[in-house]
Amino acid sequence: METTGPFSEIQAQARNTAEDVARRSYGKLVAFLAASTRDVAAAEDALSEAFASALLHWPKNGCPANPEAWLLTVARRKSIDTARRRQASGVVDEDIDRIAATLGADTPLDPHIPDRRLALMFACAHPAIEATVRAPLILQVILGLDAATIATAFLVSPATMGKRLVRAKSKIREAGIPFRIPERDDLPARLGTVLEAIYAAFAEGWIDAAGTDPARRDLTEEAFFLARLVVELMPAEPEALGLLALMLHAEARRPARRNGQGEYIPLADQDALLWNSAMITEAESLLHRAQREERIGRYQLEAAVQSAHVHRLRTGRGNWEAVLQLYDSLFALTASPVVAINRALAIAESEGAQAGLDAMPPPHDAGLAEYQPYWAARAALLAGTGAFEPALHAYEIAIGLERDPAVRRFLEGRRTRLGREFSGCIDGLENADEDDAAKKRR
Amino acid sequence: MQYLLLLYAQESGWTNMSKSEQEQGMAAYMAYTQALTTAGALRGSNRLQPISAATTVRNVEGKAQVLDGPYVDSKEQLGGYYLIEAPDLDAALAWAARCPGANHGVVEVRPLWSM
Numbered sequence: 370m371e372t373t374g375p376f377s378e379i380q381a382q383a384r385n386t387a388e389d390v391a392r393r394s395y396g397k398l399v400a401f402l403a404a405s406t407r408d409v410a411a412a413e414d415a416l417s418e419a420f421a422s423a424l425l426h427w428p429k430n431g432c433p434a435n436p437e438a439w440l441l442t443v444a445r446r447k448s449i450d451t452a453r454r455r456q457a458s459g460v461v462d463e464d465i466d467r468i469a470a471t472l473g474a475d476t477p478l479d480p481h482i483p484d485r486r487l488a489l490m491f492a493c494a495h496p497a498i499e500a501t502v503r504a505p506l507i508l509q510v511i512l513g514l515d516a517a518t519i520a521t522a523f524l525v526s527p528a529t530m531g532k533r534l535v536r537a538k539s540k541i542r543e544a545g546i547p548f549r550i551p552e553r554d555d556l557p558a559r560l561g562t563v564l565e566a567i568y569a570a571f572a573e574g575w576i577d578a579a580g581t582d583p584a585r586r587d588l589t590e591e592a593f594f595l596a597r598l599v600v601e602l603m604p605a606e607p608e609a610l611g612l613l614a615l616m617l618h619a620e621a622r623r624p625a626r627r628n629g630q631g632e633y634i635p636l637a638d639q640d641a642l643l644w645n646s647a648m649i650t651e652a653e654s655l656l657h658r659a660q661r662e663e664r665i666g667r668y669q670l671e672a673a674v675q676s677a678h679v680h681r682l683r684t685g686r687g688n689w690e691a692v693l694q695l696y697d698s699l700f701a702l703t704a705s706p707v708v709a710i711n712r713a714l715a716i717a718e719s720e721g722a723q724a725g726l727d728a729m730p731p732p733h734d735a736g737l738a739e740y741q742p743y744w745a746a747r748a749a750l751l752a753g754t755g756a757f758e759p760a761l762h763a764y765e766i767a768i769g770l771e772r773d774p775a776v777r778r779f780l781e782g783r784r785t786r787l788g789r790e791f792s793g794c795i796d797g798l799e800n801a802d803e804d805d806a807a808k809k810r811r
Numbered sequence: 812m813q814y815l816l817l818l819y820a821q822e823s824g825w826t827n828m829s830k831s832e833q834e835q836g837m838a839a840y841m842a843y844t845q846a847l848t849t850a851g852a853l854r855g856s857n858r859l860q861p862i863s864a865a866t867t868v869r870n871v872e873g874k875a876q877v878l879d880g881p882y883v884d885s886k887e888q889l890g891g892y893y894l895i896e897a898p899d900l901d902a903a904l905a906w907a908a909r910c911p912g913a914n915h916g917v918v919e920v921r922p923l924w925s926m
Contacts, residue, residue: 495900497904543922544920547898555901
Protein backbone atom coordinates (compact mmCIF):
# COMPACT_ATOMS: atom_id res chain seq x y z
CA MET A 370 0.00 0.00 0.00
CA GLU A 371 1.29 3.38 -0.88
CA THR A 372 1.78 5.59 2.11
CA THR A 373 0.25 8.97 1.61
CA GLY A 374 -0.71 12.04 3.58
CA PRO A 375 0.70 13.06 6.94
CA PHE A 376 2.23 9.65 7.68
CA SER A 377 4.68 9.66 4.80
CA GLU A 378 5.34 13.29 5.49
CA ILE A 379 6.36 12.43 9.06
CA GLN A 380 8.57 9.64 7.70
CA ALA A 381 10.23 11.93 5.24
CA GLN A 382 10.72 14.54 7.92
CA ALA A 383 12.23 11.94 10.26
CA ARG A 384 14.64 10.82 7.57
CA ASN A 385 15.57 14.40 6.73
CA THR A 386 16.17 15.23 10.37
CA ALA A 387 18.34 12.15 10.81
CA GLU A 388 20.34 12.98 7.68
CA ASP A 389 20.69 16.55 8.80
CA VAL A 390 21.95 15.56 12.25
CA ALA A 391 24.27 12.99 10.69
CA ARG A 392 25.75 15.64 8.45
CA ARG A 393 26.00 18.36 11.07
CA SER A 394 26.76 16.48 14.27
CA TYR A 395 28.19 13.07 13.45
CA GLY A 396 31.71 14.01 14.50
CA LYS A 397 30.48 15.92 17.52
CA LEU A 398 28.64 12.86 18.79
CA VAL A 399 31.53 10.46 18.05
CA ALA A 400 33.96 12.81 19.76
CA PHE A 401 31.78 13.11 22.82
CA LEU A 402 31.14 9.36 23.04
CA ALA A 403 34.78 8.39 22.53
CA ALA A 404 36.34 11.11 24.68
CA SER A 405 36.29 9.14 27.95
CA THR A 406 37.10 5.71 26.51
CA ARG A 407 39.31 6.68 23.53
CA ASP A 408 37.48 3.90 21.73
CA VAL A 409 36.52 5.53 18.45
CA ALA A 410 35.37 2.30 16.79
CA ALA A 411 32.99 1.49 19.66
CA ALA A 412 31.64 5.04 19.61
CA GLU A 413 30.98 4.77 15.86
CA ASP A 414 29.23 1.42 16.30
CA ALA A 415 27.05 2.73 19.11
CA LEU A 416 26.19 5.83 17.11
CA SER A 417 25.26 3.91 14.00
CA GLU A 418 22.96 1.74 16.12
CA ALA A 419 21.46 4.90 17.54
CA PHE A 420 20.84 6.24 14.02
CA ALA A 421 19.19 2.94 13.10
CA SER A 422 16.81 3.21 16.08
CA ALA A 423 16.12 6.83 15.20
CA LEU A 424 14.94 5.80 11.74
CA LEU A 425 12.68 3.25 13.43
CA HIS A 426 11.29 5.46 16.22
CA TRP A 427 11.11 8.96 14.83
CA PRO A 428 8.63 8.22 12.01
CA LYS A 429 6.30 6.58 14.57
CA ASN A 430 6.66 8.96 17.49
CA GLY A 431 7.78 12.13 15.77
CA CYS A 432 11.20 13.76 15.88
CA PRO A 433 12.53 14.57 19.33
CA ALA A 434 12.97 18.22 20.26
CA ASN A 435 16.70 17.68 20.60
CA PRO A 436 17.71 14.96 18.12
CA GLU A 437 21.39 15.12 19.08
CA ALA A 438 20.69 14.51 22.77
CA TRP A 439 18.28 11.71 21.83
CA LEU A 440 20.94 10.00 19.68
CA LEU A 441 23.57 10.50 22.34
CA THR A 442 21.43 8.93 25.06
CA VAL A 443 20.62 5.90 22.91
CA ALA A 444 24.24 5.54 21.78
CA ARG A 445 25.52 5.63 25.36
CA ARG A 446 22.99 3.00 26.40
CA LYS A 447 24.18 0.83 23.50
CA SER A 448 27.82 1.20 24.46
CA ILE A 449 27.11 0.35 28.11
CA ASP A 450 25.24 -2.75 26.92
CA THR A 451 28.19 -3.75 24.78
CA ALA A 452 30.65 -3.19 27.63
CA ARG A 453 28.45 -5.22 30.00
CA ARG A 454 28.26 -8.06 27.50
CA ARG A 455 32.02 -8.06 27.22
CA GLN A 456 32.35 -8.07 31.00
CA ALA A 457 29.86 -10.91 31.30
CA SER A 458 31.85 -12.92 28.79
CA GLY A 459 34.83 -12.70 31.10
CA VAL A 460 36.64 -9.81 29.49
CA VAL A 461 37.64 -7.40 32.21
CA ASP A 462 36.96 -3.90 31.05
CA GLU A 463 37.72 -0.80 33.00
CA ASP A 464 35.91 1.25 30.39
CA ILE A 465 32.50 0.37 31.74
CA ASP A 466 33.13 2.50 34.80
CA ARG A 467 34.26 5.36 32.65
CA ILE A 468 31.24 5.07 30.38
CA ALA A 469 28.94 4.88 33.37
CA ALA A 470 30.68 7.90 34.86
CA THR A 471 30.18 9.83 31.64
CA LEU A 472 26.53 8.90 31.61
CA GLY A 473 26.14 10.21 35.12
CA ALA A 474 28.18 13.31 34.43
CA ASP A 475 25.69 14.95 32.09
CA THR A 476 21.97 14.66 32.36
CA PRO A 477 20.80 12.69 29.32
CA LEU A 478 18.78 15.52 27.89
CA ASP A 479 21.31 18.23 28.48
CA PRO A 480 20.78 20.28 25.35
CA HIS A 481 24.37 21.43 25.29
CA ILE A 482 26.77 18.77 24.01
CA PRO A 483 30.33 20.02 24.38
CA ASP A 484 32.11 20.14 21.06
CA ARG A 485 35.14 17.86 21.32
CA ARG A 486 35.65 17.46 17.59
CA LEU A 487 38.85 19.45 17.68
CA ALA A 488 40.27 17.22 20.41
CA LEU A 489 39.30 14.19 18.32
CA MET A 490 40.99 15.70 15.27
CA PHE A 491 44.16 16.18 17.31
CA ALA A 492 44.00 12.51 18.30
CA CYS A 493 43.54 11.43 14.66
CA ALA A 494 46.41 13.60 13.45
CA HIS A 495 48.68 12.62 16.35
CA PRO A 496 52.30 12.10 15.30
CA ALA A 497 52.00 8.53 16.64
CA ILE A 498 49.42 7.81 13.90
CA GLU A 499 50.93 6.92 10.55
CA ALA A 500 51.00 10.10 8.44
CA THR A 501 49.13 8.79 5.39
CA VAL A 502 46.16 7.58 7.40
CA ARG A 503 45.57 10.82 9.34
CA ALA A 504 43.47 12.50 6.66
CA PRO A 505 41.32 9.41 5.97
CA LEU A 506 40.84 8.93 9.70
CA ILE A 507 39.61 12.48 10.22
CA LEU A 508 37.26 12.17 7.25
CA GLN A 509 35.81 9.03 8.74
CA VAL A 510 35.45 9.93 12.39
CA ILE A 511 34.48 13.57 12.02
CA LEU A 512 32.30 13.31 8.93
CA GLY A 513 31.24 9.69 8.97
CA LEU A 514 32.50 8.98 5.44
CA ASP A 515 32.66 5.26 4.75
CA ALA A 516 35.93 3.47 4.04
CA ALA A 517 34.98 2.74 0.41
CA THR A 518 34.39 6.42 -0.42
CA ILE A 519 37.64 7.43 1.25
CA ALA A 520 39.50 4.59 -0.48
CA THR A 521 38.32 5.79 -3.91
CA ALA A 522 39.52 9.28 -3.17
CA PHE A 523 42.94 8.15 -1.97
CA LEU A 524 43.43 5.58 -4.75
CA VAL A 525 43.72 2.50 -2.57
CA SER A 526 41.50 -0.55 -2.35
CA PRO A 527 38.55 -0.35 0.07
CA ALA A 528 39.88 -3.41 1.93
CA THR A 529 43.28 -1.78 2.44
CA MET A 530 41.72 1.50 3.54
CA GLY A 531 39.39 -0.36 5.91
CA LYS A 532 42.33 -2.18 7.50
CA ARG A 533 44.37 1.02 7.90
CA LEU A 534 41.47 2.82 9.56
CA VAL A 535 40.80 -0.06 11.95
CA ARG A 536 44.48 -0.21 12.84
CA ALA A 537 44.66 3.52 13.50
CA LYS A 538 41.59 3.41 15.74
CA SER A 539 43.04 0.54 17.76
CA LYS A 540 46.27 2.46 18.11
CA ILE A 541 44.40 5.46 19.56
CA ARG A 542 42.78 3.18 22.10
CA GLU A 543 45.68 0.88 22.92
CA ALA A 544 48.51 3.41 22.97
CA GLY A 545 46.41 5.85 24.97
CA ILE A 546 46.50 8.74 22.51
CA PRO A 547 44.75 11.60 24.32
CA PHE A 548 41.69 13.51 23.08
CA ARG A 549 43.00 16.90 23.93
CA ILE A 550 43.98 20.19 22.40
CA PRO A 551 47.75 20.23 22.96
CA GLU A 552 49.51 22.58 25.33
CA ARG A 553 50.82 25.89 24.10
CA ASP A 554 54.37 24.66 23.40
CA ASP A 555 53.24 21.69 21.36
CA LEU A 556 50.34 23.41 19.66
CA PRO A 557 51.99 24.84 16.52
CA ALA A 558 53.56 21.53 15.49
CA ARG A 559 50.51 19.48 16.40
CA LEU A 560 48.09 21.86 14.73
CA GLY A 561 50.39 21.49 11.73
CA THR A 562 49.61 17.77 11.46
CA VAL A 563 45.85 18.48 11.69
CA LEU A 564 46.04 21.13 8.96
CA GLU A 565 48.25 18.88 6.85
CA ALA A 566 45.62 16.14 7.02
CA ILE A 567 42.87 18.56 5.98
CA TYR A 568 45.03 19.84 3.14
CA ALA A 569 45.72 16.25 2.04
CA ALA A 570 41.97 15.60 1.88
CA PHE A 571 41.55 18.80 -0.13
CA ALA A 572 44.42 17.93 -2.46
CA GLU A 573 42.97 14.48 -3.13
CA GLY A 574 39.71 16.13 -4.10
CA TRP A 575 41.58 18.70 -6.16
CA ILE A 576 43.39 16.12 -8.33
CA ASP A 577 40.14 15.77 -10.23
CA ALA A 578 40.28 19.39 -11.27
CA ALA A 579 37.35 19.12 -13.64
CA GLY A 580 35.21 17.96 -10.75
CA THR A 581 33.75 15.05 -12.70
CA ASP A 582 34.47 12.33 -10.16
CA PRO A 583 31.83 12.64 -7.43
CA ALA A 584 33.96 10.95 -4.75
CA ARG A 585 36.78 13.43 -5.25
CA ARG A 586 34.48 16.38 -5.59
CA ASP A 587 32.85 15.54 -2.27
CA LEU A 588 36.20 15.37 -0.58
CA THR A 589 36.94 18.99 -1.50
CA GLU A 590 33.70 20.07 0.15
CA GLU A 591 34.44 17.94 3.20
CA ALA A 592 37.90 19.46 3.46
CA PHE A 593 36.31 22.93 3.41
CA PHE A 594 33.93 21.87 6.16
CA LEU A 595 36.88 20.70 8.29
CA ALA A 596 39.01 23.78 7.61
CA ARG A 597 36.08 26.06 8.50
CA LEU A 598 35.48 24.00 11.63
CA VAL A 599 39.08 24.48 12.78
CA VAL A 600 38.90 28.21 12.03
CA GLU A 601 35.66 28.44 13.97
CA LEU A 602 37.06 26.55 16.96
CA MET A 603 40.50 28.22 16.90
CA PRO A 604 39.79 31.66 15.43
CA ALA A 605 43.15 33.12 16.43
CA GLU A 606 45.37 30.48 14.81
CA PRO A 607 46.92 32.19 11.78
CA GLU A 608 47.91 28.97 10.06
CA ALA A 609 44.35 27.65 10.18
CA LEU A 610 43.21 30.92 8.58
CA GLY A 611 46.05 30.63 6.07
CA LEU A 612 45.05 27.12 5.07
CA LEU A 613 41.43 28.12 4.51
CA ALA A 614 42.59 31.13 2.46
CA LEU A 615 44.86 28.89 0.37
CA MET A 616 42.06 26.40 -0.27
CA LEU A 617 39.67 29.20 -1.23
CA HIS A 618 42.19 30.60 -3.72
CA ALA A 619 42.61 27.19 -5.35
CA GLU A 620 38.88 26.54 -5.41
CA ALA A 621 38.10 30.02 -6.79
CA ARG A 622 40.11 29.25 -9.91
CA ARG A 623 38.63 25.81 -10.51
CA PRO A 624 36.13 27.03 -13.16
CA ALA A 625 38.97 28.55 -15.18
CA ARG A 626 41.27 25.54 -15.05
CA ARG A 627 39.42 23.78 -17.86
CA ASN A 628 37.93 25.22 -21.02
CA GLY A 629 34.65 24.13 -22.62
CA GLN A 630 36.39 21.18 -24.27
CA GLY A 631 37.81 19.99 -20.94
CA GLU A 632 41.32 21.10 -21.87
CA TYR A 633 43.69 22.10 -19.10
CA ILE A 634 44.39 25.84 -18.92
CA PRO A 635 47.53 26.90 -17.03
CA LEU A 636 47.25 29.79 -14.59
CA ALA A 637 48.89 32.33 -16.90
CA ASP A 638 46.33 31.70 -19.66
CA GLN A 639 43.22 31.59 -17.48
CA ASP A 640 40.26 33.91 -17.96
CA ALA A 641 40.20 35.92 -14.73
CA LEU A 642 36.50 36.61 -15.22
CA LEU A 643 35.79 32.94 -14.61
CA TRP A 644 37.34 33.06 -11.15
CA ASN A 645 35.00 33.03 -8.19
CA SER A 646 35.58 36.53 -6.87
CA ALA A 647 33.56 36.00 -3.68
CA MET A 648 35.94 33.20 -2.70
CA ILE A 649 38.97 35.32 -3.55
CA THR A 650 37.61 38.18 -1.44
CA GLU A 651 37.05 35.83 1.49
CA ALA A 652 40.55 34.39 1.07
CA GLU A 653 42.05 37.88 1.12
CA SER A 654 40.23 38.89 4.27
CA LEU A 655 41.20 35.62 6.02
CA LEU A 656 44.79 36.25 5.07
CA HIS A 657 44.67 39.77 6.51
CA ARG A 658 43.19 38.40 9.71
CA ALA A 659 45.99 35.81 9.87
CA GLN A 660 48.70 38.40 9.31
CA ARG A 661 47.44 40.47 12.23
CA GLU A 662 48.46 37.59 14.53
CA GLU A 663 52.06 38.12 13.39
CA ARG A 664 53.00 34.46 13.36
CA ILE A 665 53.95 33.59 9.82
CA GLY A 666 53.74 30.03 8.58
CA ARG A 667 53.66 27.77 5.57
CA TYR A 668 49.96 28.10 4.71
CA GLN A 669 49.90 31.87 5.09
CA LEU A 670 52.89 32.14 2.75
CA GLU A 671 51.34 29.79 0.22
CA ALA A 672 48.07 31.71 0.33
CA ALA A 673 50.04 34.94 -0.12
CA VAL A 674 51.69 33.49 -3.24
CA GLN A 675 48.24 32.69 -4.67
CA SER A 676 47.08 36.16 -3.76
CA ALA A 677 50.07 37.65 -5.60
CA HIS A 678 49.34 35.55 -8.71
CA VAL A 679 45.72 36.71 -8.71
CA HIS A 680 46.77 40.32 -8.28
CA ARG A 681 49.29 40.15 -11.14
CA LEU A 682 46.90 38.49 -13.55
CA ARG A 683 44.06 40.87 -12.71
CA THR A 684 46.11 44.06 -12.97
CA GLY A 685 48.71 42.97 -15.52
CA ARG A 686 51.40 44.45 -13.28
CA GLY A 687 54.39 42.12 -12.87
CA ASN A 688 55.19 41.19 -9.26
CA TRP A 689 57.63 38.34 -9.66
CA GLU A 690 60.12 39.88 -7.19
CA ALA A 691 57.45 39.78 -4.47
CA VAL A 692 56.52 36.23 -5.45
CA LEU A 693 60.17 35.23 -5.31
CA GLN A 694 60.52 36.72 -1.82
CA LEU A 695 57.52 34.69 -0.66
CA TYR A 696 59.02 31.53 -2.14
CA ASP A 697 62.33 32.31 -0.43
CA SER A 698 60.60 32.52 2.95
CA LEU A 699 58.59 29.42 2.17
CA PHE A 700 61.71 27.51 1.20
CA ALA A 701 63.55 28.66 4.33
CA LEU A 702 60.61 27.32 6.34
CA THR A 703 59.90 24.02 4.61
CA ALA A 704 63.00 23.15 2.53
CA SER A 705 60.44 21.51 0.27
CA PRO A 706 61.69 20.52 -3.20
CA VAL A 707 58.24 21.38 -4.57
CA VAL A 708 58.71 24.94 -3.29
CA ALA A 709 62.18 24.93 -4.85
CA ILE A 710 60.64 24.16 -8.24
CA ASN A 711 58.14 27.01 -8.00
CA ARG A 712 60.87 29.31 -6.77
CA ALA A 713 63.00 28.38 -9.81
CA LEU A 714 60.07 29.20 -12.11
CA ALA A 715 59.66 32.59 -10.41
CA ILE A 716 63.38 33.26 -10.88
CA ALA A 717 63.05 32.38 -14.57
CA GLU A 718 60.26 34.97 -14.91
CA SER A 719 62.47 37.80 -13.69
CA GLU A 720 66.01 36.67 -14.53
CA GLY A 721 65.56 34.35 -17.50
CA ALA A 722 65.33 30.64 -18.17
CA GLN A 723 68.99 29.84 -17.48
CA ALA A 724 68.86 31.40 -13.99
CA GLY A 725 65.71 29.39 -13.33
CA LEU A 726 67.35 26.21 -14.54
CA ASP A 727 70.34 26.83 -12.26
CA ALA A 728 67.98 27.20 -9.31
CA MET A 729 66.19 23.88 -9.95
CA PRO A 730 66.79 21.17 -7.36
CA PRO A 731 68.52 18.00 -8.63
CA PRO A 732 66.11 15.19 -9.63
CA HIS A 733 67.41 12.74 -7.02
CA ASP A 734 66.02 15.07 -4.31
CA ALA A 735 63.11 13.47 -2.45
CA GLY A 736 61.74 11.46 -5.32
CA LEU A 737 61.51 14.39 -7.75
CA ALA A 738 62.38 11.97 -10.55
CA GLU A 739 58.81 10.67 -10.22
CA TYR A 740 57.16 14.08 -9.83
CA GLN A 741 55.44 15.29 -13.00
CA PRO A 742 55.60 19.06 -12.29
CA TYR A 743 59.36 18.79 -11.83
CA TRP A 744 59.83 17.46 -15.36
CA ALA A 745 57.30 19.87 -16.85
CA ALA A 746 59.07 22.80 -15.21
CA ARG A 747 62.44 21.51 -16.35
CA ALA A 748 61.14 21.06 -19.88
CA ALA A 749 59.81 24.62 -20.02
CA LEU A 750 63.07 26.07 -18.65
CA LEU A 751 65.23 23.98 -20.99
CA ALA A 752 63.11 25.07 -23.93
CA GLY A 753 63.58 28.66 -22.79
CA THR A 754 67.36 28.27 -22.99
CA GLY A 755 67.13 26.70 -26.45
CA ALA A 756 68.16 23.23 -25.27
CA PHE A 757 65.51 21.61 -27.44
CA GLU A 758 66.45 17.97 -27.27
CA PRO A 759 66.77 17.78 -23.45
CA ALA A 760 63.50 19.78 -23.26
CA LEU A 761 61.67 17.27 -25.45
CA HIS A 762 63.07 14.46 -23.33
CA ALA A 763 61.87 16.15 -20.13
CA TYR A 764 58.36 16.64 -21.60
CA GLU A 765 58.35 12.96 -22.51
CA ILE A 766 58.98 11.97 -18.88
CA ALA A 767 56.42 14.48 -17.58
CA ILE A 768 53.76 13.04 -19.90
CA GLY A 769 54.62 9.53 -18.78
CA LEU A 770 54.17 10.49 -15.12
CA GLU A 771 50.86 12.40 -15.38
CA ARG A 772 47.64 10.61 -14.46
CA ASP A 773 45.14 13.33 -15.40
CA PRO A 774 44.34 12.92 -19.14
CA ALA A 775 43.61 16.65 -19.61
CA VAL A 776 46.99 17.67 -18.19
CA ARG A 777 48.63 14.93 -20.25
CA ARG A 778 47.06 16.34 -23.42
CA PHE A 779 48.24 19.80 -22.44
CA LEU A 780 51.80 18.57 -21.98
CA GLU A 781 51.63 16.67 -25.27
CA GLY A 782 50.55 19.89 -26.93
CA ARG A 783 53.54 21.72 -25.48
CA ARG A 784 55.89 18.98 -26.61
CA THR A 785 54.46 18.92 -30.14
CA ARG A 786 54.79 22.69 -30.42
CA LEU A 787 58.36 22.54 -29.20
CA GLY A 788 59.10 19.67 -31.58
CA ARG A 789 57.83 21.80 -34.46
CA GLU A 790 59.98 24.78 -33.42
CA PHE A 791 62.95 22.43 -33.07
CA SER A 792 62.57 20.97 -36.57
CA GLY A 793 61.97 24.52 -37.81
CA CYS A 794 65.37 25.43 -36.38
CA ILE A 795 67.05 22.48 -38.02
CA ASP A 796 65.46 23.43 -41.34
CA GLY A 797 66.69 26.95 -40.76
CA LEU A 798 70.20 25.70 -40.12
CA GLU A 799 70.12 23.50 -43.19
CA ASN A 800 68.88 26.44 -45.24
CA ALA A 801 71.72 28.49 -43.87
CA ASP A 802 74.10 25.72 -44.89
CA GLU A 803 72.60 25.73 -48.33
CA ASP A 804 73.04 29.50 -48.49
CA ASP A 805 76.66 29.02 -47.50
CA ALA A 806 77.15 26.35 -50.12
CA ALA A 807 75.47 28.53 -52.72
CA LYS A 808 77.79 31.42 -51.83
CA LYS A 809 80.80 29.16 -52.17
CA ARG A 810 79.61 27.87 -55.54
CA ARG A 811 79.31 31.37 -56.80
CA MET B 812 48.31 3.49 31.86
CA GLN B 813 51.67 1.80 32.04
CA TYR B 814 54.26 2.21 29.33
CA LEU B 815 57.56 0.47 28.81
CA LEU B 816 60.30 2.71 27.50
CA LEU B 817 62.82 0.53 25.66
CA LEU B 818 66.21 2.15 25.28
CA TYR B 819 68.13 1.25 22.16
CA ALA B 820 71.65 2.53 21.51
CA GLN B 821 74.97 1.48 20.05
CA GLU B 822 76.86 -0.34 22.74
CA SER B 823 80.18 0.73 21.24
CA GLY B 824 79.16 4.33 21.89
CA TRP B 825 79.40 3.73 25.61
CA THR B 826 82.66 1.76 25.56
CA ASN B 827 84.28 4.37 23.35
CA MET B 828 83.53 7.12 25.84
CA SER B 829 86.18 8.50 28.17
CA LYS B 830 85.89 7.89 31.90
CA SER B 831 84.59 11.37 32.60
CA GLU B 832 82.09 11.17 29.72
CA GLN B 833 80.80 7.91 31.16
CA GLU B 834 80.44 9.54 34.56
CA GLN B 835 78.47 12.37 32.98
CA GLY B 836 76.29 9.83 31.21
CA MET B 837 75.60 7.96 34.43
CA ALA B 838 74.76 11.21 36.19
CA ALA B 839 72.23 12.06 33.48
CA TYR B 840 70.49 8.70 33.89
CA MET B 841 70.48 9.06 37.66
CA ALA B 842 68.92 12.50 37.43
CA TYR B 843 66.28 11.16 35.02
CA THR B 844 65.48 8.24 37.32
CA GLN B 845 65.24 10.65 40.23
CA ALA B 846 62.84 12.89 38.29
CA LEU B 847 60.62 9.90 37.45
CA THR B 848 60.63 8.78 41.07
CA THR B 849 59.79 12.25 42.38
CA ALA B 850 56.90 12.51 39.92
CA GLY B 851 55.63 9.14 41.14
CA ALA B 852 55.82 7.79 37.60
CA LEU B 853 58.54 5.15 38.00
CA ARG B 854 57.39 1.53 38.20
CA GLY B 855 60.67 -0.17 37.39
CA SER B 856 63.94 0.24 35.59
CA ASN B 857 67.01 -1.78 34.72
CA ARG B 858 70.13 -1.61 32.68
CA LEU B 859 71.02 -4.65 30.58
CA GLN B 860 74.42 -6.24 30.15
CA PRO B 861 75.82 -5.94 26.62
CA ILE B 862 74.62 -8.30 23.86
CA SER B 863 77.88 -10.25 24.16
CA ALA B 864 76.23 -11.68 27.28
CA ALA B 865 72.98 -12.54 25.47
CA THR B 866 71.78 -16.06 24.74
CA THR B 867 68.72 -16.96 22.64
CA VAL B 868 66.53 -19.99 23.27
CA ARG B 869 63.92 -21.46 20.98
CA ASN B 870 62.17 -24.81 21.25
CA VAL B 871 62.38 -26.72 18.01
CA GLU B 872 60.45 -29.98 17.90
CA GLY B 873 60.44 -30.19 21.67
CA LYS B 874 64.14 -29.54 22.02
CA ALA B 875 65.59 -26.32 23.32
CA GLN B 876 67.83 -24.76 20.70
CA VAL B 877 70.28 -22.47 22.41
CA LEU B 878 72.23 -19.88 20.45
CA ASP B 879 74.87 -17.42 21.46
CA GLY B 880 73.96 -13.77 20.85
CA PRO B 881 70.87 -11.54 20.78
CA TYR B 882 67.65 -12.26 18.88
CA VAL B 883 68.02 -9.27 16.58
CA ASP B 884 71.50 -8.36 15.49
CA SER B 885 70.92 -4.69 14.75
CA LYS B 886 73.09 -1.61 14.71
CA GLU B 887 71.49 -0.43 17.93
CA GLN B 888 70.88 -2.77 20.82
CA LEU B 889 68.38 -2.90 23.63
CA GLY B 890 70.34 -1.61 26.59
CA GLY B 891 67.75 -1.03 29.27
CA TYR B 892 64.21 -0.05 30.09
CA TYR B 893 62.00 2.11 32.22
CA LEU B 894 58.52 1.02 33.21
CA ILE B 895 56.44 4.11 33.86
CA GLU B 896 52.93 5.15 34.77
CA ALA B 897 51.48 7.92 32.59
CA PRO B 898 47.95 9.21 32.02
CA ASP B 899 48.22 9.03 28.24
CA LEU B 900 50.60 8.61 25.30
CA ASP B 901 51.55 12.30 25.23
CA ALA B 902 52.70 12.12 28.85
CA ALA B 903 54.65 8.94 28.10
CA LEU B 904 56.23 10.53 25.01
CA ALA B 905 57.23 13.55 27.09
CA TRP B 906 59.04 11.24 29.53
CA ALA B 907 60.66 9.39 26.61
CA ALA B 908 61.92 12.68 25.16
CA ARG B 909 63.54 13.58 28.49
CA CYS B 910 65.32 10.24 28.70
CA PRO B 911 69.09 10.58 28.08
CA GLY B 912 68.73 7.50 25.86
CA ALA B 913 66.77 9.57 23.35
CA ASN B 914 69.88 11.70 22.80
CA HIS B 915 72.36 8.94 22.02
CA GLY B 916 69.91 6.35 20.69
CA VAL B 917 66.18 5.72 20.34
CA VAL B 918 63.47 5.16 22.90
CA GLU B 919 60.59 2.92 21.90
CA VAL B 920 57.37 3.56 23.82
CA ARG B 921 55.14 0.53 24.30
CA PRO B 922 51.87 0.54 26.21
CA LEU B 923 51.27 -2.46 28.45
CA TRP B 924 48.09 -4.51 28.30
CA SER B 925 45.87 -3.34 31.11
CA MET B 926 44.82 -6.37 33.14
